Amino acid sequence: MRRFSPAGVLVAAGAMLTLCLAAPAARSAGGGRTTVSVSSFGAVGNGVADDSEALVRAWRVACRIPRATVLLPSGHRFLFSPVTLQGPCNTKLTLQIDGDVLAPPGMGYWPRARRPLQWLNFKWLNGFTIQGTGTVDGQSTSLTNHSPANVSQVWNWHWYVSGVKPTLIRFYSSFNVSVRNIRVTNSPQCHLKFDSSGGITVKNITISSPGDSLNTDGIHLQNTRDVDIRSSSIGCGDDCISIQTGCSNVHMKNINCNPGHGISLGGLGKDNSLACVSDVLADHINVENALYGVRIKTWQGGKGTVRNVTFSNVRVANVATPIAIDQFYCDAGRCGNRTDAVEITGVAYRRVVGTYTYQPVHLACSDARPCTGVSMADVRLSPASGSAAGALRRPLCWKSYGEAAGMIEPAAIGCLQRRDGFVTPFTEPFNYTC
Numbered sequence: 001m002r003r004f005s006p007a008g009v010l011v012a013a014g015a016m017l018t019l020c021l022a023a024p025a026a027r028s029a030g031g032g033r034t035t036v037s038v039s040s041f042g043a044v045g046n047g048v049a050d051d052s053e054a055l056v057r058a059w060r061v062a063c064r065i066p067r068a069t070v071l072l073p074s075g076h077r078f079l080f081s082p083v084t085l086q087g088p089c090n091t092k093l094t095l096q097i098d099g100d101v102l103a104p105p106g107m108g109y110w111p112r113a114r115r116p117l118q119w120l121n122f123k124w125l126n127g128f129t130i131q132g133t134g135t136v137d138g139q140s141t142s143l144t145n146h147s148p149a150n151v152s153q154v155w156n157w158h159w160y161v162s163g164v165k166p167t168l169i170r171f172y173s174s175f176n177v178s179v180r181n182i183r184v185t186n187s188p189q190c191h192l193k194f195d196s197s198g199g200i201t202v203k204n205i206t207i208s209s210p211g212d213s214l215n216t217d218g219i220h221l222q223n224t225r226d227v228d229i230r231s232s233s234i235g236c237g238d239d240c241i242s243i244q245t246g247c248s249n250v251h252m253k254n255i256n257c258n259p260g261h262g263i264s265l266g267g268l269g270k271d272n273s274l275a276c277v278s279d280v281l282a283d284h285i286n287v288e289n290a291l292y293g294v295r296i297k298t299w300q301g302g303k304g305t306v307r308n309v310t311f312s313n314v315r316v317a318n319v320a321t322p323i324a325i326d327q328f329y330c331d332a333g334r335c336g337n338r339t340d341a342v343e344i345t346g347v348a349y350r351r352v353v354g355t356y357t358y359q360p361v362h363l364a365c366s367d368a369r370p371c372t373g374v375s376m377a378d379v380r381l382s383p384a385s386g387s388a389a390g391a392l393r394r395p396l397c398w399k400s401y402g403e404a405a406g407m408i409e410p411a412a413i414g415c416l417q418r419r420d421g422f423v424t425p426f427t428e429p430f431n432y433t434c
């Protein structure tokens with residue numbers, strides 16, 4: 001057995017291998033599926049031994065077989081060092097996670113040079129599914145069991161010295177991918193990331209990490225189109241679902257976010273970059289115990305457009321700021337004033353109801369590129385019980401043009417400016433296209 005060591009990243013490429021090598025370990029089941037269990041390749045599954053070589057070998061075999069399943073059987077705890085599982089593979093490959101899967105503890109605090117950008121790295125896959133009843137545990141938010149023992153020192157060290165921590169599960173350049181039923185927990189950073197991908201379905205998954213774990217986004221999307229995330233529960237220390245530039249046609253439905261920072265588009269346009277996000281629908285969303293409910297954040301100086309975004313049937317409870325657009329986003333403390341901004345147009349809030357603890361609505365749009373086509377209908381927000389009146393802020397609508405309709409309670413929330421013949425916001429034409 002190979003003990004775990006934070007050495008290299010294993011790569012399983014589908015292309016260069018011989019099927020005869022391990023054919024006896026692949027077993028055909030009914031329905032034309034072939035199951036390839038990591039246990040047949042020497043995986044120990046005791047939570048201590050490093051089973052990543054077994055995973056890679058099982059993957060290489062399954063990758064060659066149409067409709068194959070790589071099985072991580074239940075009743076075991078598989079510890080894997082960082083690994084890349086890549087295609088192209090035969091169609092309809094499935095990773096069946098029934099046992100528990102563990103990342104090396106404390107991976108986010110390895111010396112910078114050896115720290116991976118992601119732990120399970122899937123790339124170049126087409127028609128791939130991850131499913132099962134197992135838990136994928138990043139082992140990174142409870143730091144008491146391994147050195148360095150002093151948690152506050154760890155966080156400080158991370159914050160000042162160490163830079164990026166690894167994403168737990170990442171898909172790159174993959175299409176028609178489905179992730180369902182699994183539980184993902186305690187990531188050092190983002191839990192589930194899709195980059196430059198499309199045709200993504202995420203269903204019935206649970207993500208859970210403590211509310212005070214830094215930068216632990218639940219699901220993070222960038223340059224990814226045609227996404228359907230539904231019937232899932234996400235608790236983490238950062239954005240519940242984060243939608244970055246290059247995303248379009250993203251649907252989210254029946255999502256619980258608790259705790260965390262809510263559903264977020266952005267930060268977009270950092271370092272004067274171009275950002276394009278369109279056709280986003282978040283429907284039947286519950287956000288509890290969170291910093292924000294539904295938010296769009298852009299950096300000053302960015303370019304591009306956010307268009308056609310709908311947040312409907314959003315319930316908030318104990319959320320600091322349920323509705324936010326911030327075109328002055330700045331997480332580094334010091335950002336210079338810029339005139340350019342990512343344009344935001346066509347944002348609808350329909351039936352956003354519940355309680356807040358700081359400010360019900362915060363729409364801070366750019367002077368040069370005001371937000372247009374913002375609409376609110378049936379938005380009812382009241383202070384959470386026990387909120388001290390002195391801690392509450394009035395709603396803000398700055399350079400936000402649109403219309404409020406239906407029930408708006410209290411009325412001050414509907415502070416949008418109407419766009420009539422005399423107050424048409426001035427926007428210069430862009431010299432690029434999204």
Ligand SMILES: *[C@@H]1O[C@H](CO)[C@@H](O)[C@H](O)[C@H]1NC(C)=O
Nearest residue numbers: 132133134180181182183204
């Ligand atoms: C959702 O996932 C859980 C945990 O894996 C599983 O027990 C349950 O059957 C799944 N529900 C559906 C509808 O698939």
Ligand SMILES: *[C@@H]1O[C@H](CO)[C@@H](O)[C@H](O)[C@H]1NC(C)=O
Nearest residue numbers: 149150151152153154156157
């Ligand atoms: C942990 O670190 C903090 C800050 O450096 C220090 O105040 C505290 O005493 C340390 N605790 C232990 C148990 O070493």
Ligand SMILES: *[C@@H]1O[C@H](CO)[C@@H](O)[C@H](O)[C@H]1NC(C)=O
Nearest residue numbers: 126127174175176177198199
């Ligand atoms: C994804 O699946 C759909 C339906 O099965 C298919 O039409 C489409 O071509 C697939 N996309 C890719 C990139 O393979």
Ligand SMILES: *[C@@H]1O[C@H](CO)[C@@H](O)[C@H](O)[C@H]1NC(C)=O
Nearest residue numbers: 249250278279280281308309
């Ligand atoms: C807006 O986005 C939604 C969600 O993707 C989509 O269904 C709808 O067709 C889009 N509307 C327009 C006018 O593009």
Ligand SMILES: *[C@@H]1O[C@H](CO)[C@@H](O)[C@H](O)[C@H]1NC(C)=O
Nearest residue numbers: 300328334335336337338367
């Ligand atoms: C940016 O603009 C605001 C509002 O006009 C002003 O209060 C602030 O001092 C400016 N900041 C810098 C760094 O110029």
